[in-house]
Amino acid sequence: MDNLVYRGLKLTNQYSTHLFIVARLGEAGVKIDDNNPAFIQWLHYVSKYRALKGDELAFSEVKLLEVLEKNMSEAKLFVSLTKVPGLENLAQSMIFKRSWSSHRHKLLNEAWLKSKESPANLFEILKLEQRVEIYDVNSLEWMRYTRMYMKETECLFPGTNVLSSKTTEQSVAVLFQKHQEVDDLKAFAEKLQNQLFDKWINQYKFKPTKLEVMIDAPMIRSGPRFTTLEAYTIRFAELHEKTVMECYNWRPNGNWTVT
Template identity: 30%
Template structure:
């Protein structure tokens, strides 16, 4: 449904609460005076009837005038709405084209702040996130600017995860995921480790990318091979193991091994892998942590000796039965 100027003079679609216009967004909260309301509606209707190019409509709304701040005028929301409707029948104003057009009169930092503002309006969230992703890909310093603005605005790592469309993506092949991890580390440094805990990270990744949560341990094992994320991955993996060790069900090393090769596999198949294989190392790490947390340090040391002596099956048995 197109945006209208309601009786309060706010940009909305007739249902202020549903569109989220009471949010923190400056764009969403701006008032259009009753004196301007009719002329605004006429301008929008005229633009739609004529089918003007969005660049011309932008100028007719005087959004390119000196001193105009796009996040201070609801006209910008009308323009975005017009762009959406225009593109139903035209292909000459792509997301990338729109971003480049806006960059001509606005700094990248201003645009990131603007996109963060308009995404508070539910109907604008999709286009705002699309524009941010385009800025990330096509601006040389776009990500650093976005990172700075997000931190200052306390945008949570989970929100950035969603902006980057990382859900259901193969994280091992995603270059964007590394940038997301860097942002998460900065966010923790700025606001404290509890602002986005290891458990929160595990919950997010297991729901979004790993249907079998235990297999997240394999990913963390691989991530430990990257010096930049080694400490983080080690911490997350230990937290994951601790969670499963103290699960209300008896998740012993063999049961955990079955989960690592799920579906259809069995823990014994892991023992035939090279000792350097991430899957084998994950099972070994879980078994050692299981031993020390439930059996004690001395048992863990003996379990480790069995692993080092190429007797992993005996290592699992000792950890479980001591």
């Protein structure tokens, strides 16, 4: 789109759909991957138009998708937007508001994988630093994407390092324990948790009693902190060729401590 025309339309405060039509952004024009300047300029206009109106409903994500849906899949649009400087916030807003569907998550993960997005970059895109809880759907999907990425690239991705850079390794171990409650993530979460356990056992020489204090594990047999300690004790016994019972001190009331 000619810059002079673009500036003129901005000054007249044209509605975004009208600008889309005037700019002739049809099937051949809607291509972010080809760094299409006219389309990218239109997307910037949409973002600025929404900010100017002070109301996202002035040109909502739904309306944006209605304009574009015949030319680009929703998942591809979301992924592509994150790669355009200055449109990251628009992309994140659209992803968060429309990612409640498991079907959408599957399509998004496939699109991320096709674009070769690393799990580390996706962690930042989804702003998961403060949102690594079991009930956060985007955190769970990040775990699923990490598993897909590792399988596709045949690379060992240090997902544990990404998580522990935002919290403690002990909290990550408890998080993996929670993830094991999700059927399709159970095996993957257990594998990552065991890698972390092996590091503590072989490198740091942590005994179960050390972990018990570090995660403030309860004496009663319930909750993710207890089951994390229980899993670690079992792993510790396996690697030291002990029976699990040698690592337990059972109490008359059914509670226990580790030795």
